[in-house]
Structure formats: C-alpha cells, structure tokens
Amino acid sequence: MQSNIGNNHDxxxxxxDEKFIxxxxxxxxxxxxxxxxxxxQFPNERKHxxxxxxxxxHIKLFPYKQTAEKKQKAEKQLEQSLRRYHRxxxxxxxxxxxxxxxxxxxLFLLFFQQNLYKSRExxxxxxxxxxxxxxxxxxxxFITGNRxxxxxxxxxxxISSQKTAQITSGRKDAEEVSIEQGTMNKLIVPYxxxxxxxxxxxxxxxxxxxxxxxxxxxxxENVREVYLSGEMYIEVAPDKDRxxxxxxxxxxxxxYGTKFNASSYTGSPxxxxxxxxxxxxxxxxGNQELRLSPExxxxxxxxxxxxxxxxxxxxxxxxxxxYLTFEDTPVTEALKQxxxxxxxxxxxxxxxxxxxxxxxxxxxxxxxxxNVMTTLTLISSMKYNKKGKFIYIYKE
Numbered sequence: 218m219q220s221n222i223g224n225n226h227d228x229x230x231x232x233x234d235e236k237f238i239x240x241x242x243x244x245x246x247x248x249x250x251x252x253x254x255x256x257x258q259f260p261n262e263r264k265h266x267x268x269x270x271x272x273x274x275h276i277k278l279f280p281y282k283q284t285a286e287k288k289q290k291a292e293k294q295l296e297q298s299l300r301r302y303h304r305x306x307x308x309x310x311x312x313x314x315x316x317x318x319x320x321x322x323x324l325f326l327l328f329f330q331q332n333l334y335k336s337r338e339x340x341x342x343x344x345x346x347x348x349x350x351x352x353x354x355x356x357x358x359f360i361t362g363n364r365x366x367x368x369x370x371x372x373x374x375x376i377s378s379q380k381t382a383q384i385t386s387g388r389k390d391a392e393e394v395s396i397e398q399g400t401m402n403k404l405i406v407p408y409x410x411x412x413x414x415x416x417x418x419x420x421x422x423x424x425x426x427x428x429x430x431x432x433x434x435x436x437x438e439n440v441r442e443v444y445l446s447g448e449m450y451i452e453v454a455p456d457k458d459r460x461x462x463x464x465x466x467x468x469x470x471x472x473y474g475t476k477f478n479a480s481s482y483t484g485s486p487x488x489x490x491x492x493x494x495x496x497x498x499x500x501x502x503g504n505q506e507l508r509l510s511p512e513x514x515x516x517x518x519x520x521x522x523x524x525x526x527x528x529x530x531x532x533x534x535x536x537x538x539x540y541l542t543f544e545d546t547p548v549t550e551a552l553k554q555x556x557x558x559x560x561x562x563x564x565x566x567x568x569x570x571x572x573x574x575x576x577x578x579x580x581x582x583x584x585x586x587x588n589v590m591t592t593l594t595l596i597s598s599m600k601y602n603k604k605g606k607f608i609y610i611y612k613e
Contacts, residue, residue, distance in 0.1 A: 409560030
C-alpha cells in the first residue's frame with residue numbers, strides 16, 4: 218500500500234488503479250477494509266480519493282443518445298463477456314478483475330456500420346484486419362538555455378519568480394532546476410506522454426501528447442506570449458496591464474481572460490474551443506479579428522478563414538482529466554487521438570472507405586494498453602491479437 222502525495226493530478230491515479238475500479242464496481246467487505254486502511258495510513262489522500270469517486274460517478278456507459286437497439290446490443294455483449302470471465306474467477310481472479318473492470322470502465326463504444334473490416338500495415342495492406350504498430354517511447358524534454366533535462370514519466374512544472382522551476386515526475390520527489398533568464402524555454406512532450414506547466418504569471422497549461430510549448434522564464438514586456446505546436450488546454454492568469462497571446466503556425470489567439478483549448482496538430486484541422494471568458498482569433502495571413510463566445514468552436518481553414526459552431530466544450534478538454542470523449546466522432550479521428558496518447562500507428566488499406574463510420578462514448582486513459590484493446594474487441598465483436606510491436610484487430 219503506497220501513496221504518491223504532492224501531484225495535482227493524483228486523483229487520476231485512482232481512476233487507473235484496478236483495485237480502486239474493482240472497489241467501485243464490485244464493493245465488498247474486503248475492499249472496504251483495504252481502502253479504509255489506506256486512508257487511515259495516508260489521510261492526505263482522502264481528497265484525491267473523493268475526487269476520483271466524483272469523476273467515477275459521472276462516467277456513464279452510454280453518455281450520448283443512441284438507439285435502443287444499439288444500447289441493448291452493447292449491453293448484451295458486455296454482459297456476456299463479464300459472465301465468461303466470472304466463470305473463471307476462482308481460477309484466475311486477478312485476470313478476471315483486470316479485464317472485467319476495464320470492460321466496464323474503459324468505455325470505447327464503437328458502433329460500426331457493416332463493411333467496416335479493413336486495414337493497412339506499413340508494408341502489408343489487408344481488408345481483413347486493422348493493424349496498430351507500437352512506436353518507440355521517447356522522453357519529455359525541458360530545454361532552458363543550453364541545458365536539456367529529460368524525463369521518462371509525465372511531469373508537472375512550476376515556474377517560480379526565483380529563476381527556478383520545480384519539476385515533479387512520476388513518484389519522485391520534486392526537483393529544483395535553474396532556468397535561464399532573458400531567453401525562451403521549451404517543453405517538448407512526445408507522443409505517449411502529457412504534462413502540465415504553471416508559468417511565472419500563474420497561468421496554467423496542460424500539454425497533450427505530441428506537443429511543444431515555447432515560453433519565457435518571466436514575462437517582463439508589456440505582453441505575454443507563448444508559442445504552441447500540438448494541443449494545449451490553458452487557464453490564463455488575469456493581468457489587465459499585459460495581454461496574453463498564444464501563437465500557432467496557423468493562427469494567433471489574443472486572450473481577454475479565459476479558459477480554452479487550442480489544437481494545431483499536423484494532419485488534423487486546427488481549432489480552438491472556448492470554455493470560459495473571451496478570446497480573439499487572427500490567422501497568420503489575415504487582419505480581421507474573430508471573437509469567440511463560451512461553448513463555441515472555431516475551425517481553421519487552409520484559406521485563412523475560420524468556421525464557427527456552438528459545441529459542448531467538455532468533450533474537447535476531457536483529455537486533461539484522463540478521458541477521451543467521443544460523440545459521433547469519425548473513427549479515423551478517434552484513432553488519431555488514441556495514437557497520440559499511446560504512441561501508436563494505426564494503418565488502413567487504401568481500398569477501404571470510412572465514410573459514415575463514427576464512434577460514441579468514453580475511454581478512461583488506462584496505463585495498460587492491453588486493457589484498452591481488450592475492451593475494444595469485447596464491445597465491437599472483434600478479435601485482438603498482439604505480435605511483438607504490432608496489434609491486429611480482426612473481424613470475429
């Protein structure tokens with residue numbers, strides 16, 4: 218029984234903990250005793266456990282509208298899967314708990330039309346299966362001046378006014394790193410990793426997988442500017458005397474006091490979703506500023522214009538809280554998000570059309586990729602096989 222105190226995202230550890238999941242799904246005297254002892258031993262963890270329980274209660278099996286037929290089909294598949302594992306419980310209790318919990322909680326509800334089954338591998342194309350390739354894991358890089366620090370785990374960075382940064386990584390104690398003054402620093406978060414940073418003015422930013430943020434050690438000018446590649450959710454600290462700007466390769470965001478999500482990945486449409494406050498958007502080759510209202514999304518077009526629409530902002534920012542949320546999302550876009558988080562490469566046959574194929578539901582971003590893939594096969598009537606670094610998903 219161990220505790221990891223001091224990380225602002227501690228509650229997410231419990232949502233990924235199979236023993237916690239089992240406790241919430243299949244409560245028992247044994248599990249109650251285990252967690253009561255845990256909280257007695259680590260009283261500072263109580264707030265994180267309670268927050269995890271609150272998030273757990275909001276995870277719905279079918280969070281969006283679906284036809285009764287689709288719901289019944291998915292529920293029947295899930296029930297049958299749980300029954301099969303239940304029969305093996307006395308022999309393989311650990312395996313049962315892990316798979317049964319994930320089957321319920323790692324919610325990736327794919328509802329495919331017929332003619333889905335297809336795929337492409339880097340050198341082998343097939344209409345009979347989908348191929349996923351596990352890529353080599355890379356370290357997070359924090360670059361300040363001519364020094365580069367590397368981290369294998371996700372990190373939380375706190376920039377202070379004392380020319381230092383407090384960096385928390387995994388279960389290690391926070392370390393203090395000197396940062397260069399009068400220069401731009403760079404945080405590089407590769408695919409398969411995520412990080413959070415608190416800038417010198419108190420602004421908090423969450424960087425998604427495959428993202429880079431350039432920022433100054435302190436904001437000494439009359440404006441505050443950062444440069445983004447990838448995806449970031451940001452809560453900007455108010456400062457009436459200094460405007461805040463986020464620059465991407467496609468557009469600039471001027472902040473008027475706000476919380477928003479900006480996405481600028483290569484190969485995907487660049488966009489901004491405003492959660493709270495007000496922002497102005499301006500393309501690199503445009504002069505007119507577009508103002509967004511809360512619960513509004515702006516999608517950047519190659520001609521330098523923006524298309525806006527009203528949205529529910531929550532699905533666009535759930536990744537920072539340990540979820541991927543889909544609502545009639547094209548399966549190709551959903552797989553791109555999974556690729557980034559787990560550092561995978563899914564390949565499909567060129568002859569296969571994905572037009573009209575969508576997915577709806579949630580994934581809890583489990584640390585165990587096998588859990589995610591197993592759940593995918595359980596609720597989509599497909600088979601999953603892993604050979605080396607390759608993942609094969611077959612029609613059942």
